Amino acid sequence: MERSRHAPGSMGTASQDHLQELRRKIAAVGADGRARELAPEEKTARIPLGHAEADRALGGGPARGALHAVLPAAYGDEPAACGFAALAAMRLAGDRPIVWVRQDMAVREFGEIHAPGLAGLGLDPSRLTLVAAADARDVLRAGEEALRCAALGAVIVEPWGDPKALDLTALRRLVLAAEGSGVPALLLRSGGRGGPDAAATRWSVAAAPSRAEAGLGLGPPAFLATLERNRQIGGTGEPGSWMLEWNHERRRFEPATHSGARLPDAGDRPAEAEGAVVRLRA
Amino acid sequence: MRAGGASALAAVDEAAAALGLHPGMTLATARAIRPDLAVHEADPTADRALLSALADRAERWTPLVGLDGDDALLLDITGAAHLFGGERNVIEDAVSRFGRLGFSVRAAVAGTAAAARAVAECGGGGIVPPGGEAEAVAGLPIAALRLDAATQGGLLHLGLRTVADLALRPRAPLVARFGRAPLERLDLLRGLARAPISPRRAPPACIAERRFAEPIGRQEDVRRTILVLAADLARILERRGEGARALELVFFRADGAMRSVAVETGRPLREPSGVLRLFAERLDALADPVDPGFGFDVIRLCALAVEAFSEIAVRLDRGPDFEAELSALIDRLAARFGSRRVLRPAARDTHLPERAAPFLPAQHGNAALAADWTIFAPEADAAPPRPIRLMDPPERIEVLAEVPDGPPIRFRLRRVLHAVVRAEGPERIAPEWWRAPEGTPTRDYFRVEDADGRRFWLFRDGLYGRETDRPHWYLHGVFA
Incomplete structure (x- = not known):
């Protein structure tokens, strides 16, 4: 076999980057060619949502191997909660597959998950596997089974309403599965109002109006996301409430700019400059 | 049985036959x-169901069981008889179990098959030595x-009273008078021609089985057996x-009852522990669990469908193979919840x-992998063109x-x-x-946002003035 004639130093930056990329990928492969299980520190890693202030409140972002609950703020906010959960799952999943377990009842109430709509948010549907569960018990069981599969990037668990099966024990089982594998669990509480809580973070999500300058057309998806419970920082993190807008190009959440003046780069904006959050509804 | 207005006997048992009664005799x-x-009133449907249930039980001797007429089972025991210590034992076992x-x-x-049937039906049964059919x-x-x-008459x-009488006759005149059927049947009976039996179910690609002198029933014994069978199958x-x-996986109870459970996989599988895991999920999820009764004396594992197996190549340029583990997860979920509940999105050109x-x-198959989803990307600073949830059917709104x-x-x-x-x-x-029937209206879709920022995908069903004067409106989906 011929040895490489290139001295390491003679490599161009492009091939250096390529090498870096290869190293990263090889590191992710286990001895058997399968996805390597995450190291303990990777399992608890914080993945930023992109919104600087929200990420700061979470100590860097939602933790990977943890349960994150997403509730609609009111009846009619299910689509917003659904979108927020899907986008958060996508942020957390990296380039790994996503499993979405949903209860049949959720489909009857507000429709089946629509792959072209996910694609429109930047989530590649070919990464998605859907489990259609007949009842809440099956949702939890399938969710737990999926969470144990370390190759996944995220699992969205979507029961309907406030089922009895969704008790503290069931939630703890999800938490344990997520912590064990390092796979993030997003508990999307479509049609749900409350109930027991074992999640690391709990979000209440409402729809938010499109940006003003978008004229009469609809702007990018916007959310009013309230972090109601935050156990990520030493058990008692600060709650908070932010206007988020999804940036499709950069695949991240950014502060929504409803003042009318679009900022040059939302990511560079100092967090303090964001005004008080105002609920825009009656 | 009712024939020509008069009730007649459809079947008789041994005692009745001894009295000279026979099928076809009028009831009077x-x-x-x-x-x-x-x-008793004849019930051909029930008879058929009963024969089918008996055929299930006959699968303990071979997976290739066919129904022949209303009253016979054909078993292809080629290569299977030695498992029972010879053909004699198969016959004795069958007679005693059904007895x-x-x-x-x-x-x-x-x-x-034809010779076996003829000997069983008209010749009192027994074993015909190889080549001894004629x-x-x-x-x-x-x-x-x-x-x-008519032909028989x-x-x-x-x-011509016996098979031999017919066999000795010149063939040409017989064909001229009765057609080919009698001689074709004759050749089948004499072992000169073969007609394969048509099994009730497609024959498996390969099988592994275990027989137990002492029937087993404990869960851990059953699991161990599944693992052993899976290892046998993996070698084949x-x-x-x-x-x-x-x-x-087919369970035969010592009392003759048979029960089978099936699983599917998304990729060719042969790893024994993977096979066991799928069946463990499936068996655990059964609404009507497999009851061992006094124990199983035969357990058989069949590969119903096989495919070329390719070792999963590690493509370092693509990173780890998430799909392999995802595929195994999909199989487990499908084993538990049914393959119609574990889904992937496909894109259709419509x-x-x-x-x-x-x-x-x-x-x-993974239709989603080949699809081009980028056509659904939004324009810069705009909402996605398609909703995140789609109502099916669309919901009528005012x-x-x-x-x-x-x-x-x-x-x-x-x-x-909503304003x-x-x-x-x-x-x-x-x-x-x-595809649509004549007169199906054209839809005009609108993406709308209400005062709260909630977004909806609405359509008007029918072009105003051209297709309809009072168009209906529907909600077809919701946006994030």
């Missing part, structure tokens, strides 16, 4: 012979050929360079939103529009009134004329 005649005759269920059966083993059937009556009544009229599959895409992206069973063909200004959905603040549209989607 039979009653004259034996006034206290026990008569215990209250059936009197006659059984025969022969080189062709001799074994020679003395049987012409009825053993199972020809239609014609042959009897010629004085490995030799053939194949993996299983569909597997069936404008109709409800048909554009169906979810299809994940185990049956709409107030400024002009009949304009966007909505207000609409009522589930008793809540439209922003609207985009229309996006016109015409029915596919080759």
Whole structure:
């Protein structure tokens, strides 16, 4: 076999980057060619949502191997909660597959998950596997089974309403599965109002109006996301409430700019400059 | 049985046959012979179901079991008889097992199915030695050929009473008079031609089985057996360079009852622990669990469908193979919840939103992987063109529009009134004329946002003025 004639130093930056990329990928492969299980520190890693202030409140972002609950703020906010959960799952999943377990009842109430709509948010549907569960018990069981599969990037668990099966024990089982594998669990509480809580973070999500300058057309998806419970920082993190807008190009959440003046780069904006959050509804 | 207006006997048991009763005899005649005759209405459907249930039980000797007529089972025991210590034992086992269920059966083993049936039916059963078919059937009556009544009558009229009588006759005149059927049947009976039995179910690609002198029933014994069978099967599959895409586990209880469970896989599988895990999920999820009763004496694992097996190549340039583990997870979920509940999105080349992206069973190919989803990306600083959830069917709503063909200004959905603040549209989607019935209206879609920022995908069904004067409105989806 011929040895490489290139001295390491003679490599161009492009091939250096390529090498870096290869190293990263090889590191992710286990001895058997399968996805390597995450190291303990990777399992608890914080993945930023992109919104600087929200990420700061979470100590860097939602933790990977943890349960994150997403509730609609009111009846009619299910689509917003659904979108927020899907986008958060996508942020957390990296380039790994996503499993979405949903209860049949959720489909009857507000429709089946629509792959072209996910694609429109930047989530590649070919990464998605859907489990259609007949009842809440099956949702939890399938969710737990999926969470144990370390190759996944995220699992969205979507029961309907406030089922009895969704008790503290069931939630703890999800938490344990997520912590064990390092796979993030997003508990999307479509049609749900409350109930027991074992999640690391709990979000209440409402729809938010499109940006003003978008004229009469609809702007990018916007959310009013309230972090109601935050156990990520030493058990008692600060709650908070932010206007988020999804940036499709950069695949991240950014502060929504409803003042009318679009900022040059939302990511560079100092967090303090964001005004008080105002609920825009009656 | 009712024939020609008079009730007649369809079948008789041994005692009745001893009295001279026979099928086809009118009920009046039979009653004259034996006034206290026990008569039951014939029920061919029930008979068929019963025979089918017996065929299930007969699968303990071979997976290749066919039904023959209304009253016979054909078993292909080629290569299986030695498992039972010879053909004699198979026959004795069959007669005694069915006897215990209250059936009197006659059984025969022969080189062709037709010969075995003839010997069992007309010759008292037994074993025909290899090549001895012609001799074994020679003395049987012409009825053993199972020809239609007219042909049989014609042959009897010629004085041909036995199979041998027919075999000795020159063939050409027989063909001229009766057609090919009698001689074809004759060749089958004499072992000169073969007609394969048509098994009730497609024969498995390969099987592994274990028989137990002491029936087993404990869960851990059953699990261990499944693992051993899976290892046997893996060796066969490995030799053939194949993996299983569909597997069936068949339990035979010592009392004869049979139960089978099947699982599917998304990729060719042969790893024994993977097979065990799938069946463990499946067995655990059964609403009606497999009951060992007094124990299973045969457990068989069949690969129903196989496919070329390729070792998963590690593509370092693509990073780890998430798909392999995802595929195993999909198989486990499908084993528990059914393959129709574990899905992946597919993209169809159609404008109709409800048909554009169906979810299809994940185990049956990955349609999503080939699809081009980028066409659904939004323009810069705009909302995605398609909703995140799609109503099926679309939900009827009341709409107030400024002009009949304009966007909505207000609409009522589930008793809540929404004021439209922003609207985009229309996006016109015409029915596919080759699929939709004549007169299916064109839809005008609008993306609207209400005062709270909630976004909806609405459409007006029908072009105002051209297709309809009072168009209906529907909610077809919701945006994030």
